[in-house]
Amino acid sequence: MKPKILVLCLLRLGDIVLATPVLRGLREKHPGTEIHVLINGQFAQIRELIPYVDKVHVFERDELQRGLGEAKRGLFEPYERLRALVARLESERYGRIVNLTQNRLSGYLAQSIQGPEKIGLALGADGMAAFNSPWFRYLNAQADEDGERVFHYTDVFRFALGLQDGPRRPSLQESEAGRAEADALLRPGRKCLLVQPLTSDVKKDWGLDRFAEMARLFAAGHPEFEILLLGAPAERARLEPVAAALSAQGVRARLAICSLAGVYSLLLRAHGLVTGDTSIKHLACAAGVPLVELSLGSSDYRRTGAYLQNSVIIQARELCAPCPHSKACHRDRHACAERIPPAAVAMAISETIAGNRHQLRVIAEEFADDLEILRVEVEESGFWAAHSVLEPFTEAGVARWLWMSGRKIHLEEERAKPLGGWGELGTEAVRLEHLLRRVYPSATPADWAHLLDALERQAAMVEARLGGFEAGLKSLYGSYEDPERLRAFVKTLIAFREKLKPAPALAAPRSSLDRLIDDGLAPPFVRFRRIVDAIQELRATTDIEIRLIRSLRDRMETVA
Amino acid sequence: MSSIESSRSGRPGEGGGRAGSGADPARDGERWAREALAALPGLRAVAILGLGGGHHVKALLEADPGLATLVIESDADLARETLRLFPGIPARNVCVESDWSRLLDHERVRSLTHAPFAVLKHGPSCQADGLFYQRAEALILARDRTGFFLQLRDRPALLRCVSRDRLEAVPVGPVSIRTVLELINPESIKPGAAEEREALLWKTLGELVK
Numbered sequence: 001m002k003p004k005i006l007v008l009c010l011l012r013l014g015d016i017v018l019a020t021p022v023l024r025g026l027r028e029k030h031p032g033t034e035i036h037v038l039i040n041g042q043f044a045q046i047r048e049l050i051p052y053v054d055k056v057h058v059f060e061r062d063e064l065q066r067g068l069g070e071a072k073r074g075l076f077e078p079y080e081r082l083r084a085l086v087a088r089l090e091s092e093r094y095g096r097i098v099n100l101t102q103n104r105l106s107g108y109l110a111q112s113i114q115g116p117e118k119i120g121l122a123l124g125a126d127g128m129a130a131f132n133s134p135w136f137r138y139l140n141a142q143a144d145e146d147g148e149r150v151f152h153y154t155d156v157f158r159f160a161l162g163l164q165d166g167p168r169r170p171s172l173q174e175s176e177a178g179r180a181e182a183d184a185l186l187r188p189g190r191k192c193l194l195v196q197p198l199t200s201d202v203k204k205d206w207g208l209d210r211f212a213e214m215a216r217l218f219a220a221g222h223p224e225f226e227i228l229l230l231g232a233p234a235e236r237a238r239l240e241p242v243a244a245a246l247s248a249q250g251v252r253a254r255l256a257i258c259s260l261a262g263v264y265s266l267l268l269r270a271h272g273l274v275t276g277d278t279s280i281k282h283l284a285c286a287a288g289v290p291l292v293e294l295s296l297g298s299s300d301y302r303r304t305g306a307y308l309q310n311s312v313i314i315q316a317r318e319l320c321a322p323c324p325h326s327k328a329c330h331r332d333r334h335a336c337a338e339r340i341p342p343a344a345v346a347m348a349i350s351e352t353i354a355g356n357r358h359q360l361r362v363i364a365e366e367f368a369d370d371l372e373i374l375r376v377e378v379e380e381s382g383f384w385a386a387h388s389v390l391e392p393f394t395e396a397g398v399a400r401w402l403w404m405s406g407r408k409i410h411l412e413e414e415r416a417k418p419l420g421g422w423g424e425l426g427t428e429a430v431r432l433e434h435l436l437r438r439v440y441p442s443a444t445p446a447d448w449a450h451l452l453d454a455l456e457r458q459a460a461m462v463e464a465r466l467g468g469f470e471a472g473l474k475s476l477y478g479s480y481e482d483p484e485r486l487r488a489f490v491k492t493l494i495a496f497r498e499k500l501k502p503a504p505a506l507a508a509p510r511s512s513l514d515r516l517i518d519d520g521l522a523p524p525f526v527r528f529r530r531i532v533d534a535i536q537e538l539r540a541t542t543d544i545e546i547r548l549i550r551s552l553r554d555r556m557e558t559v560a
Numbered sequence: 561m562s563s564i565e566s567s568r569s570g571r572p573g574e575g576g577g578r579a580g581s582g583a584d585p586a587r588d589g590e591r592w593a594r595e596a597l598a599a600l601p602g603l604r605a606v607a608i609l610g611l612g613g614g615h616h617v618k619a620l621l622e623a624d625p626g627l628a629t630l631v632i633e634s635d636a637d638l639a640r641e642t643l644r645l646f647p648g649i650p651a652r653n654v655c656v657e658s659d660w661s662r663l664l665d666h667e668r669v670r671s672l673t674h675a676p677f678a679v680l681k682h683g684p685s686c687q688a689d690g691l692f693y694q695r696a697e698a699l700i701l702a703r704d705r706t707g708f709f710l711q712l713r714d715r716p717a718l719l720r721c722v723s724r725d726r727l728e729a730v731p732v733g734p735v736s737i738r739t740v741l742e743l744i745n746p747e748s749i750k751p752g753a754a755e756e757r758e759a760l761l762w763k764t765l766g767e768l769v770k
Contacts, residue, residue, distance in 0.1 A: 063602065065768045067676075068737050073601070075702040075735060076711065077676045078768075082761050084676070105767035112760035125749045125759035 004034040006094040008110060008120070010059055010101040012200075013043045013260075014279035015153070017170045017286065018304065019100050020050060022157045025166030026098075027052035036092065045260050051173040057089065059109075089113050097122075100157050102139055119160060134411045135160035148400050149407075149508060150302050152384035159412060168378055169307055170286035174268060178261030182269055185256050190226040193218060193349065194256070194266060194289075196275035197242070198235050203297025203329050204277050206337045208242050213342035214274065214349075219251040221350060225271070228256040230263060230280060272353040274345060281306050292349045296336045298325045301374070305386055311376040312352050312360065313386055316340050317369070339370040348373060360389045380434035382427070383408060387439045393447060395454055396504035398436065402455065403508045405432045406544040410537070429551040436552070448556035455505055456549045459542055462509050465496055466539045473532055480528040489531075493517055512538050589615025593623045596680045604628060605677035607669075607700055609693045610685020614642040617649050620680075630672050632700075633685070634658050634692045660695040664710050673700055673711060708735040717758040721748050741766045 005026055009016045016039055026035050034054040039046065040061045047056040060081060067078035074080075090113060099110040099120030107123030111130075121140065122130045131137040139156045151159075158164060186192060197211040215227045227246070231239045236257050246253035256266060263280060267273065267287035274292045275281045277299035284291045285308040295301045295315040300322045305313055315321060316339035323329065344367045351359040357375065364373040374386040383404060391397060405428050436443075443451075472489060480486050497513040500506040516531050593616060600606070604627060608617060611633035621629060631654045633639045639656045643649060655666050663669045679697055686693040699707040708730075712719055722743040730739060740762055749755045 061768065064765065066601065068765060068769050071703055071734065072679070072701070074673065074677065074679075074700065075708065075737070075740075076673060076715075077603075078737075078765055079761060080674060080676045082764060086761065103767070105764055108760045108764040108767065112757055112764065123760075123763075124751060125744075125756045125763060126746050126751075 001093070002032060002034050003030070003095045004036060004092055005030065005096045005098060006057075006089065006092070006113070006115070007035065007037045008097070008099045008101050008106050009037055009039050010061075010103075010106045010109075011040075012279065013046060014282045014304065015100075016043060016046055016050075017172065017279060017282035018154050018307070019157060020052070020171045020286065021154055021167045021169060021307075022098075022100065022161060022163060023050065024052045024171045025158060025163035026161065028166060029163065033095075036094070038089070048175045048177075048261055049172040049264055051171065057085075059085065086112055098161065099136075102136070102143075133160040138407075138411055147507070147511070148302065149403055149511075151404070151408075152305065152307065153303050154307050155383045159408065164382070164412070168384075169288075170282050172264055172283065172286040174265055175261040178259065178263075178265035181258045181262030182265035185228065185254075185258065185262070185266065186269060187226060190252070191222075191224050192266075192270045193222075193225050193227050193353075194230055194270045194273045194275075194284075195227060196230045196273065196278055196280040197239065198231060199276040199278050201297060201325075203323065203334075204299055206276060206294050206296060206340065207334070208238070210337070210340070210342050210345075211274070212242050212246055214345045215246055215253055216249060216251055217343055217346035218350060219246075219253070221346070223252075225252070227251065227253040228266065228270075229253065230256050230258075230266070233257055272349050274349050277301075277304070284308070285311070290349075290352045290355075292345060292352055294340060294345070295321070296334075296340075297321070297329070298323050301386060305384070306376060307378060307384055308376060309379045310352070310355075310357065312348055313374040313376065314340055314345060314348060314371055315374070316371050341367065341370070344371060344373075357389075364389045377435055377438055380431065380438055382431040382435075385435060385439075391439050393440050393443050393451070394504070395451055395458075396507065397439075398451060399455060399505035399507070401432060401435060401439070402545050402548055403541070405429075405548055406541045409544050409548075410541050426551070429548055429555070432548060433552055433555045436556075445557050449553065452549050452553045452556065456546060456553075458503055458505055459546045459549065462500070462506065463539065463542045463546065466535060466542065469493070469496075469535050470539065473528075473535060476528070481524050483524070486524055486528065490517060493531075509538055509542070585613050585615045586619075589613075589617075589619040590623075592616040592682075593619035596620060597623055597627075600678050603676050603678045605672060605675055606630070606680050607632060607672055607677055608680045608682060609696060610682030610689075611639050611642050611649075611654055612682045612685045614646040614649055616682055617653075618646050621649065621653075628672075628677075629653050630655060630668055632657065632663065632669070632693075632696055634660075634689050634696075658692075660692050660699060661706075661710070663696055663699055664714060669700065670714055673702070673714070703735055705730055705732050705735060708739070717754045718762075721745065721755045721759050723748065737762070737765055737769055 007023060009019045023035055023037065035052055036055040036057060037053050038057045038059055041058045042062060044058055064078045064081060067073045094115045096117045097110055097113055097115040099106050099122065102121050104123060107121040107129065110118055110120065111122040111124055119132050120136045131140065135156050142150050158166060195211055195215060197208055199205055219225060219227060229239050229243050239255050243253050243255040264283050264287060267284050267289050270289050272290050273284045276294050276296060281291065281293055285306050288308065291306055292312045292314060293306045295313050301313050316336040318336045318339065321336050344363060347363045348360065360373055360375065373389050375389055377385045409428050472492065476485060476489055493513050494517055497510055497517065500510045512534055516534050519527055519530060606627060606629055608629065608631045611617060611631045617631055633654055633656050636656050639654055643651055643654065655668055657663055657666060679701065698704040699710060702708045702711040723745040726743045726745065744759050744762060749759050
């Protein structure tokens with residue numbers, strides 16, 4: 001019997017598409033292995049588009065919830081359904097179970113399916129979590145991070161499974177039925193701009209009127225284009241008046257209501273896409289369509305942004321973005337939508353389709369007060385990165401990329417591999433150099449020398465102090481139950497944190513210290529353990545960053 | 561004691577009583593079966609409360625021969641007569657029991673409750689013996705305290721997960737998934753044992769109602 005791997009993808013459609021690089025990577029890395037996937041039943045239509053998968057199992061989430069809620073259905077009915085599903089999965093005898101979902105439901109489910117190896121969250125009945133991967137442990141810890149130092153989910157999944165060198169972009173296959181739908185919708189000889197105006201959450205909607213205005217402005221500058229408004233059957237009633245109004249204004253605009261397979265086929269033939277934060281965005285990445293993503297409401301582009309080189313993300317300069325998923329907007333107006341003018345989006349998609357990356361700077365400068373335009377880098381860097389097209393050359397900015405590279409190395413345990421002497425570069429340093437040159441094209445070798453010197457001094461200061469903390473922890477060991485001694489130690493952490501405040505480049509160690517200082521409710525042993533682990537990790541990552549800086553300095557001395 | 565008489569259509573009926581329609585019980589049975597199949601939530605096993613004149617059961621078995629069917633009937637004499645008139649209804653598909661609290665003593669009822677199933681009702685039977693069928697339904701659905709406790713007896717792995725104190729504290733009234741989750745005592749669960757599997761399945765379901 002062939003070995004088998006089961007992958008749990010129990011979130012939404014977009015998350016399934018984001019997981020396809022992993023599915024493809026597993027197939028390529030384990031050619032003799034069957035790859036199975038478990039998805040929610042409501043997204044079963046994706047199965048015809050997912051290559052590299054031998055079998056799709058369905059989790060009947062909706063049916064289970066109905067059974068739990070309806071008094072006229074047996075109390076044990078959902079239990080029996082779930083038990084039958086688990087038994088069916090166990091009969092496949094998976095050698096490995098991979099949980100890409102990372103919520104409690106999937107954690108319990110992953111734990112309940114027997115299997116020799118599990119990667120990703122597995123929750124015991126007592127609530128104890130096992131990850132079997134430093135990347136998934138990190139993913140669990142980063143769930144509460146809301147800053148810039150987070151990895152894209154696709155990257156976390158890839159790195160956790162040792163697929164660093166594997167495929168990165170979403171990967172789908174076209175179906176015959178989808179092709180037929182697209183052929184029926186498209187007009188020969190016309191270029192096509194697709195627009196996805198609606199999302200699953202009203203907070204993420206830009207507004208139909210703004211989309212219509214954007215379409216009108218785009219069409220005025222591109223008479224050779226036809227505009228197709230994408231929608232599901234349930235959205236027809238809302239979208240039809242928009243398409244009709246555009247047509248009445250002389251815009252070549254039509255409604256395109258089609259299946260998921262049809263949408264993917266349309267994307268394969270389109271010249272551009274403007275979308276909110278939807279699964280269509282990820283399908284577009286698989287199709288390789290130039291796209292502009294509007295990041296509104298609770299959209300978190302750093303974790304789930306479009307995974308396609310040179311994609312453009314537009315976000316309003318509102319401090320409340322991204323807002324929490326499950327809460328309604330607390331403002332009296334939808335500010336993050338209002339501050340993105342249709343003209344800016346029309347120009348951005350126009351330049352993106354044309355490949356005029358430098359023109360994005362001009363647009364960003366014109367609308368700098370209201371919004372930020374970011375460009376996605378995936379080819380040069382070792383991880384997904386989005387940077388402002390007007391990114392200023394600052395210590396804080398460069399420190400962020402250093403931290404990402406350093407954290408990646410740490411988590412992948414590459415410190416076990418020597419980077420060589422100070423004159424040699426590891427793969428990550430090379431990638432980091434390429435990324436930095438893309439983000440800061442105007443920085444000169446002198447600029448780099450000065451900045452990297454400053455960063456190395458700061459990192460060395462942190463490293464030296466961490467050495468002192470480690471010595472302090474050794475003496476604290478055995479007496480951490482004494483609240484006075486533990487409190488005195490925490491005071492030294494507070495003092496050090498204050499010292500780091502003036503340096504924006506030291507935001508990462510400061511953030512680590514914040515978590516330790518605020519951890520006042522944990523029992524002494526737990527708190528002590530957390531402090532030891534955090535200091536050790538900070539020491540390790542700071543050491544890596546210093547080595548990266550030294551490696552970069554040599555490379556940045558030359559003009560690219 | 562119930563008896564079967566000819567209806568106006570000539571087919572066996574009880575003249576509008578427990579067995580079914582007095583006019584055309586076969587047609588009524590066919591309509592009942594159509595509506596029942598249309599309303600089934602994707603399940604492949606059903607419990608029918610009331611055998612009555614048997615037309616509805618015959619119609620259902622003919623409409624969907626693959627559907628696993630168990631009829632619960634409280635009147636033994638009526639059951640005997642109906643099965644004689646309808647040899648197409650297998651006797652093994654009918655559980656005759658006049659005491660609802662003993663339904664779980666029947667292996668076929670226990671098997672039914674250990675898989676997903678739906679409950680269908682034969683209106684005239686349920687009207688004629690309302691209390692029995694009401695309690696039978698609550699028992700097999702395990703949606704009240706008594707029904708839940710009786711079914712819990714039949715689920716040793718779950719029973720081992722719960723503490724006696726918590727069981728005794730379950731109030732009279734409707735039982736839900738939350739009742740079960742509150743009963744599970746983490747201290748009773750050893751990792752890797754059957755009890756852990758049980759608890760994990762219930763906790764998975766618990767996440768669906770948050």
